[in-house]
Amino acid sequence: MEVRARILVLTEDSGEQAQPTLQKLLKEALKLVDPSVDLNPNRIRLEPLPENERALLAVRANQWKEQPPTIEAIRLLELIATRLVEPAGFVVFHFDTDRVWAERHNSENRQKFETIIRERVRRILRGDVPAPRFGPQRPRPTLTAEQIEMALGRLLVLSPCYSIESWLYQATKEVLAYCQERHDSEAHVLRIQSWSADRKLLDEISRPKHEALTCVGDLHNEALAKAFPAEEVWLAERSFFESVERLRACSALVEALGYGVRSAAARAEGHGPHEP
Ligand SMILES: [Zn+2]
Known part of the structure; x- marks a missing residue:
């Protein structure tokens, strides 16, 4: 080959x-x-x-x-x-x-x-x-x-x-599960739901792993990559x-x-x- x-x-x-x-x-x-x-x-x-x-x-x-x-x-x-x-x-x-x-x-x-x-x-x-x-x-x-x-x-x-997590957190279903494993944060749930509803939003979040979602951080990057909704994110331009x-x-x-x-x-x- x-x-x-x-x-x-x-x-x-x-x-x-x-x-x-x-x-x-x-x-x-x-x-x-x-x-x-x-x-x-x-x-x-x-x-x-x-x-x-x-x-x-x-x-x-x-x-x-x-x-x-x-x-x-x-x-x-x-x-x-x-x-x-x-x-x-x-x-x-x-x-x-x-x-x-x-x-x-x-x-x-x-x-x-x-x-x-x-x-x-x-x-x-x-x-x-x-x-x-x-x-x-x-x-x-x-x-x-x-x-x-x-x-x-x-x-x-x-x-x-802003960073690779800005793409990876687009696997919102998985991110939500990781967040909820760590704690019970209504603010985080709403944040993740908003990212899911509008795929453009994550690109405007500064320091996602250090500020927006420290509960998830970069602990699960490989698993999130496997769930990355590429076409949806691509369509957000x-x-x-x-x-x-x-x-x-x-x-x-x-x-x-x-x-x-x-x-x-x-x-x-x-x-x-x-x-x-
Ligand atoms: Zn959280």
Whole structure:
């Protein structure tokens, strides 16, 4: 089976639930981009960094925003650049906007991602940055300006407003159950019911896990991701929609995901790739 996409999945959240939580949300986003997508991991591979990879330190704990870059950040930028020029290579980077939807344009994280991560990866791809003194020294192909921008187009962002919990708390039935396990709060029940009635509201809640619903916090993120009502939240046209539509704007990704439909159609016509 041919690998159509090898997606390096990076999340600024640490902890055991962070990676499976993000992967689940990403899969839901990919299904919205292409409802026919075949998410067989042999076809669409979601790959975290290994736990012993020191570049993880740069992804987590906001270290990627530091200027000048730390040694771990330099390593991270190299790994991103390498993945973007590999066949079927993509990078999905999750960071929180740390702003509500109405304030998203003032998000320091969003600005710094573009000026620090994307711009530095661009310089690496241009060959403006000397090769680092660590890791395997793979010769990088010389790319045209157009090829560099195409590679950078495969560096994709998931940036929830305000934070990842703003998406996860959309699993309102499950959130309500967790809240009620902890205490009896009428205010919380009303709050959660309002989020369920209007899927736009959560994007305007500041610091959801630290202020709005400390009873739930981030204790159940992986379970909430499994119950995430992706289509409903997408229809609200807030930060989840924005992130899904950014994925959709990447034609290389759309092409990789759409393989299932086209190959099935080709098989029906008696030609095209044959499955083992
Ligand atoms: Zn509560």
